[in-house]
Amino acid sequence: MKKIQVLGPGCAKCKKLAEHAEQAAKELGIDYELEKITDLTQIMNFGVVMTPGLVVDGVVKSSGKVPSVEEIKKLLS
Secondary structure, X not given: OEEEEEEOOOOHXXXXXXXXXXXXXXXXXXXXXXXXXXXXXXXXXXOOOOOOEEEEOOEEEEEOOOOOXXXXXXXXX
C-alpha cells in the first residue's frame, strides 16, 4: 500500500493536488492511503518550503506546484 501525503494549509491548490493524487492512484489501480498534512511544523520537517507538497512513501516528489494526473501517475510508479 502506498502512503500519499499532501502537504499544505488547505488552500485551493492543496485540494486540487489531493484530487489529482487520488485520481492517479485510482487510475493505476493501486492500494493507497491519502493523508493531508496541514501542520506547518510537520510540513517543514519534510523540507518543503513551498506548498503544496506531494510525498509518496516518505519521499518528497513535488513541491510548490500542482502536477497533472499523468505526472502524478509517473511519480507513483
